[in-house]
Amino acid sequence: GGSLASLDPEIAAVLEGELGRQRETLEMIASENFVPRAVLQAQGSVLTNKYAEGYPGRRYYGGCEEVDVAENLAIERVKSLFGAGYANVQPHSGATANAAVLHALATPGDTILGLSLAHGGHLTHGMKINFSGRLYDVAAYEVDPETYRIDYDALRAKAIESKPRVIIAGWSAYPRHLDFEAFRSIADEVGALLWTDMAHFAGLVAAGLHPNPVPHSDVVSSTVHKTLGGPRSGVILARDEEPWGKKLNSAVFPGQQGGPLMHVIAAKAVAFKLAATEAFRDRQARTLEGARIIADRLAQPDVAAAGVSVLTGGTDVHLVLVDLRHSPLDGQQAEDLLHSAGITVNRNAVPFDPRPRASPPACGSARRRSRPAASAPRSSPRSPT
Numbered sequence: 427g428g429s430l431a432s433l434d435p436e437i438a439a440v441l442e443g444e445l446g447r448q449r450e451t452l453e454m455i456a457s458e459n460f461v462p463r464a465v466l467q468a469q470g471s472v473l474t475n476k477y478a479e480g481y482p483g484r485r486y487y488g489g490c491e492e493v494d495v496a497e498n499l500a501i502e503r504v505k506s507l508f509g510a511g512y513a514n515v516q517p518h519s520g521a522t523a524n525a526a527v528l529h530a531l532a533t534p535g536d537t538i539l540g541l542s543l544a545h546g547g548h549l550t551h552g553m554k555i556n557f558s559g560r561l562y563d564v565a566a567y568e569v570d571p572e573t574y575r576i577d578y579d580a581l582r583a584k585a586i587e588s589k590p591r592v593i594i595a596g597w598s599a600y601p602r603h604l605d606f607e608a609f610r611s612i613a614d615e616v617g618a619l620l621w622t623d624m625a626h627f628a629g630l631v632a633a634g635l636h637p638n639p640v641p642h643s644d645v646v647s648s649t650v651h652k653t654l655g656g657p658r659s660g661v662i663l664a665r666d667e668e669p670w671g672k673k674l675n676s677a678v679f680p681g682q683q684g685g686p687l688m689h690v691i692a693a694k695a696v697a698f699k700l701a702a703t704e705a706f707r708d709r710q711a712r713t714l715e716g717a718r719i720i721a722d723r724l725a726q727p728d729v730a731a732a733g734v735s736v737l738t739g740g741t742d743v744h745l746v747l748v749d750l751r752h753s754p755l756d757g758q759q760a761e762d763l764l765h766s767a768g769i770t771v772n773r774n775a776v777p778f779d780p781r782p783r784a785s786p787p788a789c790g791s792a793r794r795r796s797r798p799a800a801s802a803p804r805s806s807p808r809s810p811t
């Protein structure tokens with residue numbers, strides 16, 4: 427017994443302080459979201475007490491009858507949401523989902539070809555000190571220096587040259603749709619597998635506002651907590667159970683993880699149910715509209731005169747990449763300035779950035795909170811999430 431406030435007033439104060447911060451500031455970090463109360467309720471529940479190693483109906487612990495229902499609901503709902511024939515809802519995070527995907531599709535020493543970290547790729551797509559860069563031979567493709575978009579002829583040439591086992595489509599900082607048909611045909615041409623990491627844009631896909639990678643990819647991974655609006659966690663999908671389902675399941679458990687977080691899986695089930703609603707679709711549409719308004723405003727001549735521009739001139743998605751290379755402000759200064767006005771953003775390197783340590787902010791979309799924050803700016807070097 428005993429409430430959090432009485433047992434641990436210091437942590438209770440953190441929760442209260444963070445709630446206040448989220449209410450008082452405008453959160454523009456593209457990888458963040460506000461989950462519905464129902465998701466918080468499922469996640470903050472007694473399911474956290476349960477061990478359930480294994481999969482529904484095939485557990486290594488007794489007493490899994492209730493959590494089996496939750497996991498089966500999560501699986502069926504996410505399959506239906508994305509038109510997938512296979513789903514694994516156990517990954518604790520996007521990074522562990524990605525570790526399992528590579529574990530299933532490739533053997534250490536194989537070549538993987540992903541978007542370079544400096545050009546918007548994720549750490550798990552081959553960054554040097556990440557498991558992906560340590561275990562696999564990494565080739566990277568980049569964006570075009572003129573358009574800042576992926577040049578599919580250059581990608582094809584890179585794939586022919588590097589002969590990857592796996593080509594990775596997906597990004598942490600790239601403001602445009604990907605051409606999944608082009609990725610598929612390049613993968614087929616060089617005999618590679620295609621893995622799409624849709625962590626950032628999964629919510630847009632669920633809402634039918636972004637091309638769906640599932641029909642074109644061998645495997646698709648995602649986080650659940652970015653545009654999808656669920657608990658912090660990951661998910662792995664494929665068009666069909668065959669040929670990768672069994673390998674993916676054993677790559678997640680026991681390959682990468684022990685006991686699944688059943689409270690988080692229940693919260694995923696809730697999020698997947700809500701993501702199939704008209705209200706969710708409407709929210710994603712407004713998110714896109716908000717991002718477009720920001721991009722349009724930042725592309726105006728008065729902003730350009732200050733040395734600030736929008737990478738690729740706009741956005742197809744929920745994020746806007748602001749290019750500060752010709753601005754007297756570096757990314758840290760811009761982040762601090764916005765923070766002092768109550769707007770929270772995150773800094774990313776932009777491609778071909780000569781100042782990668784002091785790189786510009788990637789604005790999120792319009793999830794509205796309007797009061798300025800009073801707290802002091804702080805700094806930390808970072809990479810895209």
Ligand code: PLP
Nearest residue numbers: 519520521548597598625649811
């Ligand atoms: N994949 C992509 C494309 C991401 O942007 C992120 C964000 O961090 C991840 C994977 C990793 O997710 P997590 O932070 O849950 O490990």
